[in-house]
């Protein structure tokens with residue numbers, strides 16, 4: 409345990425108050441490898457206190473009109489926006505991403521999440537049918553589920569927490585959220601804004617700590633009927649097991665092994681920079697990142713040469729460097745895991761064209777122990793290799809050739825995941841055809857990560873269960889009831 413003197417110490421946020429914890433976990437600055445923060449190591453007791461607070465707050469919050477709740481969400485969005493720079497600096501320090509990315513993606517999107525659900529909650533309608541022969545009118549009503557359990561990963565901390573929190577409270581639920589123990593700081597900072605925004609005590613409770621300890625206590629609690637989880641597939645399996653005896657409502661947003669399919673008629677001037685970005689943005693630590701690039705044979709050599717050149721321009725730097733495209737990976741353990749895949753690829757006879765073990769990474773002395781690595785491109789690799797099958801979740805991408813449409817669809821679909829894909833071609837008929845056949849919850853053609861928050865977001869196969877978005881999140885965070893009136 410590091411000396412605790414200068415360390416930032418977080419507290420749980422329960423019933424509108426910050427409460428200290430009996431024990432703490434060290435949290436590291438990924439850019440230096442030094443401990444800089446202490447995160448509460450909460451457990452069953454803290455979850456019980458949060459459940460009691462959320463239970464007491466539910467009748468009042470759920471009885472408010474959608475308009476009243478919407479106003480609270482708008483105020484919170486405004487407050488987050490005012491703190492954008494502080495939050496961006498904190499997110500970067502905690503996660504390792506560049507400040508530029510946190511400033512332009514993570515925090516603006518957190519603000520947008522509150523504004524978006526503040527608006528969308530006002531526009532839902534319910535169904536009504538007539539049954540004239542029986543003299544009946546039927547209609548549906550929706551009601552909040554109760555206490556929502558939200559469990560989030562470390563890659564886009566505030567972005568993904570607010571993507572769950574905003575629709576949950578907009579719909580009238582009260583919430584217990586558990587951020588990743590690796591990235592808890594911006595959630596804690598957000599708690600400081602809740603009272604000013606008008607969020608009543610107990611509506612939002614944030615309990616920090618590890619998955620096995622506090623995560624499992626939340627999932628197992630009988631008074632939490634719903635769990636919205638974003639994270640890895642093995643954790644989702646455990647959450648599913650623990651939820652089963654209680655028949656909990658589950659939303660699972662999991663990993664991916666996302667293909668990019670690049671046809672010979674693709675506009676390479678747009679495709680190459682976008683595919684470098686889709687492979688390496690946020691250090692490749694986005695579930696939507698490309699990690700298998702299939703390129704049609706006739707343009708394979710040209711693509712590979714230009715892609716490697718462009719990857720070498722994707723600068724790794726300290727997170728505060730405005731010219732850096734990529735910062736540090738989340739943890740030492742994760743860096744080692746990502747490196748181990750490159751080692752395996754090499755042992756299988758694949759070629760590493762740039763990055764890890766090929767090029768030299770230059771860092772200031774203070775950052776030598778940080779968790780940095782260069783963006784790495786692998787080729788001459790078989791589809792059966794673990795690098796082509798398993799989620800690496802780091803700055804590593806594989807490039808392989810293909811002959812024709814049918815073959816590439818089959819190969820793209822040959823993994824257990826089905827989250828996101830990109831298709832590059834100037835033939836509009838082809839992009840529609842291929843997009844329809846891909847086993848993927850999201851397909852971007854001639855672009856990547858353009859988000860329309862109204863439409864369903866989520867994966868198929870081992871990439872998850874359920875969808876998030878305006879209508880989908882509303883349906884998940886509410887229970888529907890059919891009412892029949894005989895007249």
Ligand SMILES: NC(=O)c1ccc[n+]([C@@H]2O[C@H](COP(=O)([O-])OP(=O)(O)OC[C@H]3O[C@@H](n4cnc5c(N)ncnc54)[C@H](O)[C@@H]3O)[C@@H](O)[C@H]2O)c1
Pocket residue numbers: 559560561562563564568586587588589617618619620622623624627638639640641642643644646647661662663664694695799801827867871872
């Ligand atoms: N589909 C998406 O929208 C999406 C978005 C971001 C990340 N991800 C996925 O998340 C993974 C990376 O995130 P991670 O390493 O934080 O995932 P993880 O599964 O290790 O952890 C996610 C969260 O679950 C908690 N947790 C761990 N064990 C638990 C348990 N037994 N019970 C309850 N909670 C538990 C963790 O503490 C953390 O808060 C990748 O697989 C990535 O693809 C998916």
Ligand SMILES: N/C(=C\C=C\C=O)C(=O)O
Pocket residue numbers: 563564568571693694695696859865
């Ligand atoms: N959920 C979203 C993104 C998930 C990214 C995973 O790392 C979103 O854009 O709504």
